Amino acid sequence: MAHSIDSWVRHGVEMRKPLLIHPNLSDAQRIIVIGGGLSGLTFALRCAEKFPERTIDLVESSPRLGGVIETWSEDEWRCDVSVNASRPHPAVWRLIHDLGLDDEWHVTNDYASNRWVHFNGQRVKVGPALAMKIGIFRTIRGVRNARKGGRPVSELIPNTSIADALTLGIVNDISINVDADTLFPGLTRFGHEPPVSRSKLRRLVNDSYPSKAPPRRSMASLDGGMEQLIDSIVARLEESPKVKIHLNSRMRNPEEAASNFQVPIHSVVWATPNFPDLGFKKERTKIRIFAWGELAKSSIAPIGYGMLIPTGGPVSGILHESDIHHGSRAPEGQRLFRIMVPENRWNGELNQIHAHMNDLHGQKNPTIFKEIAEREIPRYLPGHLQKLNDLQVPCTWIGWGASGPSITHVVDEVERIVERMADYRI
Ligand SMILES: Cc1cc2nc3c(=O)[nH]c(=O)nc-3n(C[C@H](O)[C@H](O)[C@H](O)COP(=O)(O)OP(=O)(O)OC[C@H]3O[C@@H](n4cnc5c(N)ncnc54)[C@H](O)[C@@H]3O)c2cc1C
Incomplete structure (x- = not known):
């Protein structure tokens, strides 16, 4: 099905990707969302806004909402443990704007773009x-x-x-x-082509931002960390009389959710990274996240966004957290770095990470060095998107296992699904 120009302007390159929506979801008067990460929460929010008469139950297996998103803090140190900034996409900017967070949302520091x-x-x-x-x-x-x-x-x-x-x-x-x-669906030309040239589409998309369009290739973040986004969505949901949140409740599969809430299976929206019984179950990698602080006056790492390290030790990436963000991330006179350590590159000894950081940064004595989180990341094996294209899902599936690894994918996918439910031209 070809898509309208309006849809391409709202969603950009995401229009190339399949949507795993059950056709009867539009009819559901009671919707059960399984998973309280960014995708499940944003879906509940957008759905409650568009269909205030419908009942929404959001079910989360853990005692907290937000999924992988969390902002660690200790004294004046502050660090996001998963997403720390978003690349430009109007759907993310619309979400920030609609939540009243424009004043807290800033393009990352220009001087730290290297x-x-x-x-x-x-x-x-x-x-x-x-x-x-x-x-x-x-x-x-x-x-x-x-x-x-x-x-x-x-x-x-x-x-x-x-x-x-x-x-x-x-x-x-x-x-x-x-x-x-x-x-890179645009580069590989996956799916449909836009109805206008890429440069024209880029201009139209730029004009569609609710506030000033961010510069190309920039990033933006929340001053207090990305947990602010989760807190703001949850606060809105708590004000919605038709939305109910259930914590500490794990659903084994969509069938169990449908049976527990006595709804047809097409009323379930599965918002977790893996979809049981569809072959995506165990496709995950593990990563450990560390905070590393240095005295600014003795730190020799150049000011910038960060460095990727493909081989040679346990550290695969270093983000210069205190250089990047508009909001403060470290005590006065200190620099904060976030270290990414894939589990399969680490022997489990802190000394190994310390030695690698010493090689990379020339620093023997960090002012802070501690593990702040462990996360699992879905795998996107070659053929992943083609596999999704051909998939028959028993109920709607959203989230980063389905739409792609970034919050732009997750947030935009939700908008597209809710628009489809409202029978917009997609
Ligand atoms: C280390 C790291 C760095 C990242 N960096 C960036 C970045 O720089 N930019 C960017 O755009 N994105 C980044 N991301 C990705 C971004 O964080 C994700 O795209 C997004 O948060 C995914 O949200 P989600 O709701 O789809 O999934 P999740 O956050 O995984 O949420 C799923 C939820 O479902 C719950 N759940 C699971 N199974 C069940 C069940 N059976 N029953 C009930 N509940 C269940 C889980 O407890 C969880 O709360 C990063 C992620 C990580 C881990």
Whole structure:
């Protein structure tokens, strides 16, 4: 089905992806949402706004809402343990705006935009010099090849170190294991083509932001951390008389949810990263997150966004948290770095991470060094998006296992589903 220009302007490249919506969800008067992460919460919010007469039950297995999103803090240190900033997408900006969070939402600091890859033992800035290392002809060949569909990112970007750095930074997995269509559907030309040229579409999308459009390739974050987003959505849901939240309640599958709440299965919205019995069950990797502080006056790491480290030790990425954000993340005179450690690269000894950080940052004595979280990340194996395209789901499935790894994917998917329910032209 071709999509209208209005839909392309609202959702951009996300229109290339399939929606796993059950056709009868639109008729459901009582909707059961399973999973209280960003996707389940945003769905409940958007659904309650659009259909205030419908009853919504949101069921979460753990004692807290937010899923992987959480902001750790200790004294004046503050660090998001999962998403810390969003790349531009009007759906995320609409959510922030509708929640009244515009004043807390800022584009990340311009002076901290440099990114590096640790390449052949050196810090190499992401830019033309790094692109030269891949080679223009090899890149063109890689893109052509990836357009055949279902290919790994390692074929799209024919330089293993650079491709691995990128995919480790986005989905905690090496590039041979990651679906190019899921990460770069515009580049691989997955799905439908937009009805206007890319540059025209970009202009129209830019004009559709509820506030000033963010600069291209910028990021934006909440001053108090991303947990603010969760708190604001939850506060809205608590004001909605037709929304009920159930914590500490795990549903084994959509059938159990339908039976417990005595609704047809098409009234269930499954908002967890894995969908039982559809072959996505165990596809996850694990990552450990650490906070690392340095005295600003003795810190020699350049000011910037962060560095990706494809090989050579347990640390796969370092984000310069106190450089990036508009809001404060570290005590006066200190710098805060967030360290990402894939579980399969670490021997479990803190000394190993300490030694690797010493190599990378030239710092023996961090002012803070502690594990702040452990998270699981869905896998997006080659062919993932094609597999979703062909999937018959017994009920609607949303969230990052279905839509893609970023909050732009998750938040936009929810908007598209609620629009489809309201029978908008999609
Ligand atoms: C380390 C890390 C870094 C990230 N960085 C970025 C970034 O920089 N930019 C970006 O855009 N995104 C980033 N993300 C991704 C972003 O955080 C996710 O896209 C988003 O938060 C996913 O939300 P979700 O609701 O789909 O899933 P989840 O947050 O996983 O929520 C699912 C919820 O369902 C519950 N649940 C699971 N099973 C059941 C069950 N059977 N019954 C009831 N409840 C159940 C879980 O307890 C959980 O609360 C990052 C993620 C991680 C982990």
